[in-house]
Amino acid sequence: MSLPEVHLAGGTCAEALRLAPVALAMREQGLVAPVLLAGGPEPTNVARTYISCGLAADITLPATADLTASIRRYDRLWAERTPAAVVVRGDNLGAALAAHWRRIPIMHMDAGRRSGSLVADDADANRRLLAQVATVHLAAAPLAAMNLLDERVIAGDVLLTGGTSVEAAQLLAGHTRQPKRPRANRVVVTGVSAGFEEAVREAMLVITANQPDLDVFGGLPMPYPERSRLVAAADVVLTDDVDLAEEALAAGRAVLVPGDGGALTEAIHAGGARLVDAEAGEIVAAMVELLGSRVRRDSMGTAGTPYGDGHAAARIAQATAALLGKGQFPDPMPARPQAGVHH
Structure with missing residues (x-):
């Protein structure tokens, strides 16, 4: 008897990177058949992200520029090839709504993340709406799970799994060649909100004028694995971009x-991570302090990540199978992952 088919809907490169470990975990567990979808505005780049993880997109959808078109693409696919469940990550509202209207169970990875800002945020609004249609809410951290409970999501539908960024980093490291040449300090500057761009630009000009051996990379997003190589080579990453x-x-x-x-x-x-006022002088002071102290950088690096412990993909795969009647739901991720879990 064939295994139930589960579609993993990647609408951005960041989503694809985090879905790839889940597909591998599903294959390893052998309880469901994962199908990787490449969609969104740039499906070719999404497909390339899967390739950088050693996988291939099973289905590449036509490019979509807006929510309505995205819903239509997924709906057409699922009218002909209806999966047993759909896995979405973050704010992929198009896939979630299309699945909801076809009564397909939805596993929502990275559920419950909120910006906390009083200013309207499209991504935050999409995540809140997605929470209304998701079947199982897979939270990356305890605060995200609490956000869902505060929004009256049923407690039994929320599972603290962690996020898959740790496993994704391992996948990329295993499939990409890391540079071995000596390097200068590197600072990755990217994903800064529009209101912060001028302050960051001014700060970087000051820093590079006083540290000529410093390489500053900005203007991301850029495709994987190049982005991951830059991050791995960096001493400090300055960003308010969550991914x-x-x-x-x-x-x-x-x-x-x-x-x-x-x-x-x-x-x-x-x-x-450390907060810094979005003012050029404050950014310069914080950056110079970290660049000048290997001990301070290392102490932050060894704090690890609260968004996953290296086992999130296995939990998500097990939870998806359990939803479909195959086995038990996994135990939740420990509330505080061990420090220093990184690769």
Whole structure:
């Protein structure tokens, strides 16, 4: 008898990177048949992300520029090839709504993450709406699980699994060649909100003027695995982009977060990330302090990541199989992962 088919819907490169370990865990457990989807505005890049992890997209959807088109693409696919369940990550609302309307169970990875900002945030709004249609909410950290409970999500539908950034880092490291040449200090600057760009640009000009051996990389996003190589080579990552910060923490890199850091509260409390005022002088001072002290950088790096312990993919795969009547749901991730879990 064939295994129930589970579709993993990757709408961005960051989503694809985190879905890849789940597909591998599903294959290893042998209880469901994972099908990797490459969709979103740039499905070719999503497919390339799977390839960088040693996998291939099973289905590549036509590019979609808006939510309505995204829903239509997924709906057409699932009208002909209806899966037993769909796995989405983050704010992939198009796939979630299409699955909901076809009564397909939805496993929502990285559920419950909220920015904490009072300013309207499209991604936050999508995540809140997605929480209304998800079948099982897979939270990456305890605070995310608490957010869902505060929003009256049924406690039995919430599972603390952790996120898969640690496993994704391992996958990329195993399939990409790391540079062996000596390097200068490197700072990755990317994913900064529009309101912070000018302050960051001014700060980087000051820092590079005084440290000519410093390499500063900005202007991300860039494709994997190049992005992951830059993060692995960095001494400090300056970003308020949650995905990039999560990847840096998984790689054991010190993270500076401009602004209020609402979406990275757990990492700030754990010590792997540090808040800095989004003002050029404050950014310069914090950056110079970290670049000048290997001990301070290492102490932040060894704090590890609160967003996964290296076993999240296995938990998510097991939970998906359990939802379909194959086995038991996994135990939740320990509330505080061991420090120093990174690769």
